[in-house]
Amino acid sequence: MNREDWLKIQKELDRLYDLHESAASNPGKCREFNSQVSLLLEKLEEMDVSSVADRVMDILAGCSPKDFSPCDNRQNTKGSLERLKKQIEDKSKI
Numbered sequence: 001m002n003r004e005d006w007l008k009i010q011k012e013l014d015r016l017y018d019l020h021e022s023a024a025s026n027p028g029k030c031r032e033f034n035s036q037v038s039l040l041l042e043k044l045e046e047m048d049v050s051s052v053a054d055r056v057m058d059i060l061a062g063c064s065p066k067d068f069s070p071c072d073n074r075q076n077t078k079g080s081l082e083r084l085k086k087q088i089e090d091k092s093k094i
Contacts, residue, residue, distance in 0.1 A: 001049060006092035009052065012040055013085045020081060023071070030071055034063050055084050 016036055023029035037060055044053040059080045062073045071077070 001047065001091075003092055005047065006088060009040075009044070009049075010085065010088045010092050012043075013081065013088060016040065017078075017081045017085060020074075020077060024074060027071075030063075034060065037063065052084070052088065055080070055087070059084070 016033065019029060019033050019036060023033050037056060041053055041056045041060065044050075044056060059077060062076050062080070064071070064073065
């Protein structure tokens, strides 16, 4: 993968992070976040970036959207997103 590919992934993770943060005040956005992360996982698998795809699968495994109550795993998901963003940021500097 080249630097530009890593930057695209980084940009997508930034967008997903912002979406996840907005879901805290709008539980309906949890399902949208889950759906968008699934699409990212599909892209990563197509790009054959299995190490990153595995991390995204971990995020999905802990994500269980709820319509009328706060997410039980919100802080864990936030932390996972932050760690993954840092990992991709490091790769995009290469």
